């Protein structure tokens with residue numbers, strides 16, 4: 586006898602109803618304390634591995650560099666170690682009751698490819714507590730984390746602390762907040778190849794605007810979103826004033842003289858053929874708008890990364906950010922590197938040049 590579509594529909598509705606009744610009756614436990622059955626555990630983790638493997642197909646992996654590590658390590662300390670522990674600290678005992686328990690990453694990282702780690706860190710794992718990256722726009726930050734995770738299994742407590750600084754504590758206490766910033770931004774932790782900007786000696790108005798932009802989301806960064814999440818308005822004001830009054834150190838350079846020459850040319854005169862204005866018409870000059878950032882003595886790697894973000898429309902920023910996006914879209918990649926090298930090697934404490942051309946918009 587053939588089953589008609591009516592019987593089939595009845596069967597489907599019946600099964601759905603039984604499912605609802607079982608769910609409503611409360612016989613399915615949701616307690617984390619009892620754990621999963623072996624089979625559920627195997628199915629869930631298997632499903633997670635397959636899902637990640639499929640999502641990672643076709644992902645292009647960028648080249649990793651040392652410049653990615655300190656920023657990612659600092660973020661790991663404040664955003665990941667609370668669940669996964671670190672070489673300097675075992676995971677908190679209270680999390681042993683989580684289901685699933687956050688794994689010790691040292692053991693599991695070697696079982697994943699770079700593209701798969703990227704998927705996990707970018708999107709998180711549903712139903713497990715493993716969170717997604719705080720902002721979706723910043724794949725570059727997620728890749729930096731993947732570069733750090735690759736290095737992670739080989740780190741001991743000392744080498745981990747060196748990379749991560751002391752970015753640990755995030756309490757409301759003002760001095761401990763400053764300590765957490767200093768884990769990444771301490772003036773003496775600055776070096777040419779870093780993605781972490783120099784704050785010492787930066788204009789207070791720009792620092793204030795930038796912190797506000799991280800808080801209200803107009804400047805997307807997962808790393809800074811986590812760093813500012815517990816700051817009050819007064820903390821922000823105090824921190825901007827503090828960093829602005831500090832003395833910056835001067836960086837060395839790895840750039841060639843050809844690069845520095847080209848960088849200086851763009852900074853002073855721009856490139857009219859490519860519709861690039863002179864950087865000094867807005868930056869690092871006397872009578873500059875106090876809300877515009879100073880670039881001198883900023884790490885070259887950081888400057889290049891920000892220029893790339895501006896030109897791809899992902900940088901965001903304070904109230905004047907649109908002005909800078911229009912400049913960056915016309916900069917060629919090698920000119921970005923050249924002008925970044927020029928500003929990185931300038932003495933951040935030197936007198937600012939007077940710029941004859943006037944401010945251009």
Ligand code: HEC
Pocket residue numbers: 630633661664665666667668669683684685686687688690693694702705706710713714715716730
């Ligand atoms: C709130 C706790 C929590 C935080 C914070 C957290 N994780 Fe996780 N993470 C988990 C849990 C739970 C799992 C297990 C998921 C599973 O088994 O399916 C996990 C899984 C992972 C995995 C896959 C490991 C495996 O083989 O199952 C990686 C990689 C990872 N986390 C990295 C990170 C990184 C990097 C950060 C910080 C950006 C982070 N996690 C922050 C809880 C957390």
Ligand code: HEC
Pocket residue numbers: 656658659660661663752762763765766767768769770780781782783784792793795796804805806808809812813816824825878
């Ligand atoms: C985990 C490392 C880390 C910690 C901790 C951290 N920062 Fe940052 N900070 C960064 C990175 C990386 C950037 C660049 C982010 C971007 O791409 O916009 C940044 C950018 C900034 C900027 C913008 C600077 C500029 O030139 O545009 C300010 C201001 C700032 N941070 C202040 C702080 C303050 C204040 C704290 C402490 C509450 C803090 N940061 C904690 C890594 C960190």
Ligand code: HEC
Pocket residue numbers: 782851852861862863864865866867868876877878879880883888889891892901902903904905906908909912916924925945946
């Ligand atoms: C018309 C004015 C103007 C010109 C010309 C200009 N900029 Fe900018 N620039 C800005 C403003 C405004 C910001 C701040 C945006 C924000 O974060 O709110 C900025 C930000 C930047 C930043 C980010 C700094 C940081 O700490 O994050 C870099 C890097 C930069 N500019 C490089 C350049 C370079 C290189 C040139 C020359 C090719 C240039 N700018 C020309 C206005 C200008």
